[in-house]
Amino acid sequence: MISPSASEPEVDEEQRNEAGWRPFLRRNQRSLSAVGTLLMIAIFGAAVFHLTAEVHYDDVVSALAETRWISIVAAVLFTALSFLALTFYDVAALDYVKRKLPYADIALTAACAYAVGNTAGFGPLSGGAIRYRSYSRLGLEPEEIARVVAFVTLAFGLGLAAVTCVSVLIVGEYVAPLTGLEPFWLRMIAIIVLGVLLTAFILARDGREIRVGRITLRLPDSRTASRQFLVTALDLAASATVLYVLLPSGTIGWPAFLAVYSLAIGIGVLSHVPAGLGVFETVIVATLGRAADVDTILGALVLYRLIYHVLPLLIAIVVIIGMEVRQLAGHAAASSMRRIGGRIAPLLLATLALVLAIMLVLSSVTPTPSENLAFLSSYVSLPLVEGAHFLASLLGLVLVIVARGLALRLDGAWWASIVIAVAALLLSLLKAVALMEAGMLAFFIVGLLVSRRLFVRPASLFGQALTLPWLTAIGVICLGAFVVLLFVYRDIEYSHELWWQFEFSAEAPRGLRAFLGVTVGASAIAIWSLMRPATTAVEPASEEALERAIAIVENQDMSDANLVRMGDKSVMFSSDGRAFIMYGRRARSWIALFDPVGPVETWPDLIWQFIETARANGCRAVFYQVSPLGLAYYADAGLRAFRLGELAEVDLTRFELKGGKWANLRQQVSRGQRDGLEFTVVEPEAVAGILPELAAVSDAWLAHHSAREKGFSLGAFDPDYLAEQPVAILKCAGRIVAFANILTTVTKEEGSIDLMRFSPDAPKGSMDFLFVQLMEFLKTQGYRRFNLGMAPLSGISFRRVAPVWDRAGRAFFEHGERFYNFKGLRAFKSKFHPRWQPRYLVASGGLNPILALMDATFLIGGGLRGVIRK
Known part of the structure; x- marks a missing residue:
């Protein structure tokens, strides 16, 4: 047997963990979470079965029948009060992200979100999905919606912990016998938790950041935190009273019950079981089983679930149905609420379908x-x-x-x-x-x-x-x-x-x-469901399909849509033939480039057609470099948006090299003229005559940068592709030293370029000179804006509370110069003082966006080898 060398470095425990179980947990997080949820249900189900050993089903039915109507009416009233308090979570969250919306819209969104979240309580049917659909329709960006959801979740969690601890301090001697702990130790735990919360509150009183281990948080300021504590206290007090009035009188004092209820809610949330089903009931029965008959407690819990969970869902559906009635729909005050209702009604009905399925x-x-x-x-x-x-x-x-x-x-x-x-x-x-x-x-x-x-x-x-x-x-x-x-x-x-x-x-x-x-x-x-269908090959568009797509491109406003002329992408047309999606496939990703090309009214059906076709072929649907205009449509399809970067647009109607901010560009233009640079635009019919010179410039550029041709979202040097649109060239001493193909449409709303290549011996500043001359040329031709292209990872949130995707993207932007000149590209485009527009990657959640971005990168670079070789 061969023994390890004595000089071989030892691998510590942390490194072994990193190479072993940690990657396994990351890869299988969702599957393990699902197994954990089922395991929790089984454990707490067994606990309930044990705690109710002396209870009979008929006793529970009798207890339900004997519940007084006055108690039911009181429970309904306190449910209304609780949901009123819940709406102020969203009010505070929107104030935190500095967005103002009408209270009626906020209240409808929040009430429906909590009605769905409380009842269903799992990802596809959750408060987050409701908020995304509603607030995206009201103009919020995905980053803002993510911050709203994070704020609401954190505010509830901290408020729940604070209310529970305060309740325990006041009525510790009443709660202690129910939990099996001594009042002293129960109060000590509460004091420690309150101390931690108070410390965080003081440190973040001005909205400053605090660090706990590797985690950095920016908590709300003192005013916001105090307001949220009061909202949480009112919410918990009202919702606890819903169950309290359904219990037999004299079971327990209300302050002590508030502590028990808060504890049960907290454990239910931590268990990650949908709606805390079974977990909440186990805690309530375990703590109150000594003070009242278990059958009456179970009866009260059944009524509580019906009144606090199912009834609000039914009311929300009634409200949405009311908005669908023609008489109400025409009312001006109800227009925005009806618009929201159309977005969230399917989720409400889906949640009701789930409730009926359980029933x-x-x-x-x-x-x-x-x-x-x-x-x-x-x-x-x-x-x-x-x-x-x-x-x-x-x-x-x-x-x-x-x-x-x-x-x-x-x-x-x-x-x-x-x-x-x-x-x-x-x-x-x-x-x-x-x-x-x-x-x-x-x-x-x-x-x-x-x-x-x-x-x-x-x-x-x-x-x-x-x-x-x-x-x-x-x-x-x-x-x-x-x-x-x-x-x-x-x-x-x-x-x-x-x-x-x-x-x-x-x-x-x-x-x-x-x-x-x-x-x-x-x-x-x-x-x-686990037997996924096999994927099928995706073929590039036929000549006939390309002709149809180009006809659509020429009569719309997005100049980048001319990339379909490359012929390397597949094309999917809308049912009426007025719009199309260009896309490619890599691994299990069908990746659509940009939003659909064509009239906006055709987008929803075409987006859904693409998603379903991809899924039917066993693949994930991905949309790459989409604009904010279509986010609501992608949200309706159950996809999430992840920021990719920002697109730079120059307003040509106001473009002129006057004023101090344009001094550097004026100097570059003057320098180019002194160096003998000459700018010319060659029309498509004359491009064939200069192709040999353009090819020489392109080959020299590729060799100088040790690069290879890209694809998908970038054009390649292809004679047929270059000859279809005008080409801007720079000459020096009668020789072409730089060129760029111009992307235009008949509407003249936007102009752009795709390939821009120059010889290594071109005079310094040739790129600046070419861009300025090209923009001035397009301005004289009547074009209204110039698309400078996207700056990857630009504009991604730098806040510590930003989503993981944003934090990772920002880190790459700040420290990824070894792989790509992120900062340099943005700095170059900033010279032209553009208007920055966000661009997104849209995919389903989990690991899908990461896998989709990897597939898109390989698709653009021509595989792993192409990416490594730039």
Whole structure:
């Protein structure tokens, strides 16, 4: 055996971790998070099952029936007060990012965001998705929306910790017996947490940054923090009172209950379980189980979930439906709110579909009231009841999949939802005369019918692979159904004969068969989703397609759209043929270059057509270098925007080399004239005659920079491509020393260049001279602006609280000169005093934007070798 050399350096534990488990955790973060969520559900489900060992299902039903109406009305009123307080989180967040919006728009957005977030509580259906869709429509940029979401999340977390600790200090002796800790130690923990929060509050009183280990935070100033603490206190006090008034009187004092409630909310948030389902209930039962009957606590918790979580969702949908009514839509005061409503209505209906799916599954594993069974036995045969019970549970499972389609505004999802809801409504009456269940389904059907115009995207509903969050949601529903099944029938001893018992009174066998159907169906869906379709090759556009695309390019305003003339990209046309997307494929990324080219009204359908086609081929859809104009459309498709840099535009109508700020450029122009530089624009028909000279300049430029031709978002030296548009040239002593091909359109709204190459022996300052002369030429031709191109990573937020993408991009911009001259490029373009416009990469979340950017880089550079060789 060979032993290591004594001189070999030792690898410390941290390096081994970095090479071992840390990269593994980073690569599999989402999968591990999903497994962790299911594990948490299982653990807390077992805890609830143990804590309710002496409780019977009938006792919980009786406790629900005995709840006083005055308590329910009070709970509804406090729910309204809590949601009113919640709207001020967004008010403060928008004030923090220095944006002003009408309170009505903020209140509608915030209320819907919390209604969805509280009920669904996982990524695709969350408050963040609601805010992105709404605030992007109201003019906020993605960075601002990300800061709003981060502010709201941090404000709630800090406020929750502070309120809980203050409550414990006041009523520690009442809470201690419920938690198993001594009052002294409980208060000491609260004091330590409050001390940390107070220290942070003092250090950041003027909005300064504080550092905790490797993390740097810029906390709000004292005024903002104090206001947020009061908002959080009001929110928690109101929401806690919702549950408190539903509990039997005398169970616990309100101050002590506030501490217990805050603790339960906090643990539910930390667990990352959707809506804290099961986790919140476990904490409440564990702490209050000694002070009141567990059956009454469970009954209060069921009502709390219905009143505080489901009722606001229903009200939000009613409000959105009201905005769809023609009489209200024409009212001036409701115009902006209706515009927002059109953006968020699909998410609200998708969340309701998820709630109904849970309802259908859980109702299949709970017994039917005996009086309802007696009524059914007189009019309906047993096979119909058995079949209705089993099919309703499967419809609930299918409705989870359809909910995803509703969130994406698919027309197929709308039709499927209508069919499922109508069938489930009929089955709910056949299986148990479940009037409340039928009423909820009828409400859902009405909401779908009124919102029909919002679901216009044609797509294959079942041809798509479900994402991990949706598969996790299905797993949570199945685990929840299993826990409920065990709880309801815990007194019935299991035997194989149960599966074959078919009687009106045989509720347990009926529930077992329904659960088996749900489990088998969920497993089949998961396996189908994990078996991704194979990717297909993407071919460049045909000659006929290029001619159609060029005809569209010539009659619109974006000069960069002329890059389609290279012929190296594929083209996808809109259904009416008035717009197109040019794109390429690298690995599993379909990368669209720029926004769609053509009328804006064609963009939404074309964007969705591209996304669905990419997904149908097993790939991710990516949009590269898109403008703020289309962000709302990408958000509607469930994509997120990540800032790439800034585009420099010069207003040619005001361009002139007068004034002190233009002194340096005037000097460069004068120097170029002294050096004998001559500027000329060669029309397309004459370009062929100078191609040999242009090729010599291009080859010399490539050799001097040790570079190779690029592609996709940049043109290459191709004779056919150069001969299609004018070329600007610089001559010195009768010899061409520099050139640039000019990109123009018939509208003369914008001009730009693509290739710009010069000989190594060209006089110094030739680039400045060429740009100035070209802009003056385009100005005389009637062009209104000049596109200088994008400065990568420019304009990315430098704030410490900025998203990780922004912080990484800023670090590259500041320290990445070894790989690319980021600062130098921006400094060069800044000479012309342009107006900077943000540009984005748009993709789905998780690792997709990073992978998409890598694929786009390789696509532009011609593979890994091309990127390394510049």
